[in-house]
Amino acid sequence: MKKVVTELKIKVPFYDLDPMNIVWHGNYVKYLEEARCDFFSKLGYDYMQMYADGVMYPIAKMDFKFIRSAKFGDDLTVRCTLNELEPAIIIKYDIVNDAGEKILSAHTMQMAVSTKSGETLFVAPEVLKNAVENFGE
């Protein structure tokens, strides 16, 4: 499978901070989602296209390892790496701060589900496989 890596910059907003003056751990789920939307958009296969194709990709699993904290105004980079495409989409995330220090690593697993039948699809749609093959070309 082709190597697919994308990066998104996120600046930490004030409203994501907790009483320790650092990003509340649950807010990283939002950063992952923003980076994942950006990942699919750069693949040329965004959520609108998925909708049109009758396929949803709900999150079936996710895990996080928190390494350092992030503060107000930090410029974070969220790197997405496609680990697996079938039977489920597994994306690995690494977040680093502007000093290049790793903030966290995480994974999400998404299953392809038909919006019509509600059935889980264990084979990735052709349009997604093609998008991966043509990435960066």
Next chain:
Amino acid sequence: MKKVVTELKIKVPFYDLDPMNIVWHGNYVKYLEEARCDFFSKLGYDYMQMYADGVMYPIAKMDFKFIRSAKFGDDLTVRCTLNELEPAIIIKYDIVNDAGEKILSAHTMQMAVSTKSGETLFVAPEVLKNAVENFGE
């Protein structure tokens, strides 16, 4: 118009706190929504019923006056008072802490909108007017 007043208790969760160790001001919008859902539920006219009737009540305006701050674990009481029913639903909110001190006052204005035509309705649905008339009986 009949006097309609309801109260909902909300315990401040940790994730609503900001770096000053108090509830971030934007989180009160959630507390108002919880109290408003409870208000309509106690009226016997909840969101499921609204959906079934083909009417939505989006927020058209809201205003807040912040008086005191709230801390982790505070037991807040959100009091809803129906101020107007037509042409728009205006609810007044008062939030007090367990010492009886006022935390904030606020208002929301909701317009009734037909889910079919998308048109704004300036007359409240009969079912809502009846619910108000029968409140507490």
Next chain:
Amino acid sequence: MKKVVTELKIKVPFYDLDPMNIVWHGNYVKYLEEARCDFFSKLGYDYMQMYADGVMYPIAKMDFKFIRSAKFGDDLTVRCTLNELEPAIIIKYDIVNDAGEKILSAHTMQMAVSTKSGETLFVAPEVLKNAVENFGE
């Protein structure tokens, strides 16, 4: 008083949407805060500086008028206009979508509060007044 106007672009993320597939109204409080931080930063008087000066600017009042809804991926522009500086900072916000249509207008009122004494200051700090006078030069 000098005219101070700033603009910030915000792209609507998926996690801000509600069941109507539009931005949940409470999330606009976040957009205002991001724009306000950007406003103070462009003034050259950001939150870090405020902290160092021993002055906080909590929100005392806010009001919103919702005009149109915003959808996933919309490129919103939040325009901040300084309306008053003393005795309180009043900022007016206008959010427009990429078609130039107005999404909402809003205001916040912030009081200057000494972090040492906890007292409200009815005269704006000199550093803030100077920042306003020197804006854009």
Next chain:
Amino acid sequence: MKKVVTELKIKVPFYDLDPMNIVWHGNYVKYLEEARCDFFSKLGYDYMQMYADGVMYPIAKMDFKFIRSAKFGDDLTVRCTLNELEPAIIIKYDIVNDAGEKILSAHTMQMAVSTKSGETLFVAPEVLKNAVENFGE
């Protein structure tokens, strides 16, 4: 180690829903935190006590497995089970709906950290060990 199991009821609020009309996956991090605060409170060792003891328990890892979706108004039960106490606190979470169906399972791992030295403590504080031993008595 003594078996420590607690349960907290959470009613799904409207503002936690996403465009699919189900709870957005990131919001479950909040439900876990509420249940975890309740867990420590029922142990007789709450966050205020931790602060006073000079120990924090930041989340070092978390993982989620999503099984079913939850809807507006669902009465969820979050069950916390203490899996390990040393060298890290591992809590298992199971969320079931009012039909008794499992919504998700999850784990958090928390390290004890000294608020003074910033060092990680690999031995649980005595007060916590005692709280576990005395649970339910």
